Amino acid sequence: MPALTLSRTPALPVQWSSLLACLLAFAVTGCAQRVEVAQAPAAEILANVVPMPTHLVRTGGELTLGASVAVTVEGEAPHARRALDTLLAGLGVASGKGQGVQLRLQRVDDPSLGEEGYRLRIDDAIVMEAATDIGLFHAVQTLRQLLPAQPKPGMQLPHLEIEDVPAYGWRGVSLDVARSFLPLDYLYRHVDRMALFKLNRLHLHLTDDQGWRIEIKRYPRLTEVGGASAVAGGRSGYYTQAQLKALVAYAQAHGVTIVPEIDMPGHVQAALASYNALACDDVKNLAPYSGTKVGFSVLCLDKPEVVDPFVRDVLTEVLEIFPSHEIHIGGDEIRHPRYAEFVEMTAALVEGMGRRPIVWEEGSVANTRPTMMVQLWNDGYDIAPAVAKGHALILSPCSFFYVDHGNYAGQPQTYDWCRKEGVPLARIHGFDPTVFKTAAGVEAALWSELVHTDAAADNRLWPRLAAVAEVGWNPSTRGDYLHFSGRLSALRPHLDAMGIAYHREPDLYWTQPWN
Ligand code: ACM
Secondary structure, three states, X not given: OOOOOOOOOOOOOHHHHHHHHHHHHOOOOHHHHHHHHOOOOOOOOOOOOOOOOOEEEEEEEXXXXXXXXXXXXXXXXXXXXXXXXXXXXXXXXXXXOOOOEEEEEXXXXXXXXXXXXXXXXXXXXXXXXXXXXXXXXXXXXXXXXXOOOOOOOOOEEEEEEEEEOOOOOEEEEEEEOOOOOOOHHHHHHHHHHHHHOOOOEEEEEXXXXXXXXXXXXXXXXXXXXXHHOOOOOOOOOOEOHHHHHHHHHHHHOOOOEEEEEEEEOEOOHHHHHHOHHHOOOOOOOOOOOOOOOOOOOEOOOOOHHHHHHHXXXXXXXXXXXXXXXXXXXXXOOOOOOOHHHHHHHHHHHHHHOOOEEEEEHHHHHOOOOOOOEEEEOOOOOOOHHHHHHOOOEEEOOHHHHEOOEOOOOOOOOOEOOOOOOOOOHHHHHOOOHHHOOOEEEEEEEEOOOOOOOHHHHHHHHOOHHHHHHHHHHOHHHOOOHHHHHHHHHOOHHHHHHOOOOOOOOHHHOOOOOOO
């Protein structure tokens, strides 16, 4: 199948013509400030899909959906089928074996599509093919973006052919639910939103100084004490094991793996406040913590007889909840003579339990097996030795991926320690993961010292997560921000339909009401 057509055509796609109209009509008001954006993107926009499919051709013509669609499924595809039924029901289209446009979901034995790739053909019928249920699920998400967000008469789809395979298997977002808790229902909604953009890893930062958010049955005080604290102004709370197991299953059915993080040996004040024996005897302050400092708390590494069984017990319960092959053990922002030894021991423990450890970049100094994953977070960290050793990298350099930083410079209630101009949408889209030889993918991080409500989380995450998704799925688009912003701009009704309190990004013309 040919690659995306790169030719420029005289006819501008709809949203660009309307932007030009906007400029003409309001030359001296709001739109005029954005004159520099109102040029055509370098490549023609053939369909408003984010992330951009790796191959897409328009084959000419349109398919009109009627009141019903005749669905056939070949092979096992329960997740894709459920997503399709939800999509069609939401648009008032009946699905079944009867009349109407034929829609086929088909599992095919085609290794070139990998775990997540798919083909989507729309002509007189709609045909989706993938090697896996999740590949078909992603095809349904593409269809979801091609269809309107709300039911309307005479819904049309462009005739097209897509073959779409992600560049990276790790396209994630990390939520810090430890400093300020996010309610369970927010996490469910968040999974739905990730799925629309084919994001596939939800990293939960479950423990930190300000709170412990995961029930551990052998250590009930972790949630009795540690679950009751939060950063000043933030929310406290915790998730039971049963709640997390249900969330994990829901996420799996939406193509999302939940990756738990138990941050050790630092960032543990909530654990120390719950079980004082985990601290060294000379540690004075064992009270819950609600400030924003880092690097002051540490498990007493001189008491392995206390700390090691705790680590083993906690990880044992964590692994019973989370089937994720990758398990994050933290390792950031702590200096201690026995630090490397602790990381080595904990990484080996996780491997001994049949999983793959992840550490923040600092942990790469430990003598671990190269199979351990390393998460890069400081732009300036010398990651070359870890790459040379063969560690796969999760790329979260803060000046591109720390979305607790502003959508724009000076945004209230955001950090700017990593980049004083903030982390705008365009900057994320411009990130080039391909220069990192061992990149597993990319991940945005939302730390919650300053993010205390669902609405604030929405504002920091969206629309920027759409850029994270595109960088991880198809980084070849990074040279054409206008192409990306044009496609994403048109998806605003989809974000509205999901009730997202997104940042009204001027680059997307979202400062104005829709229509
Ligand atoms: C981090 O931001 N301490 C990983």
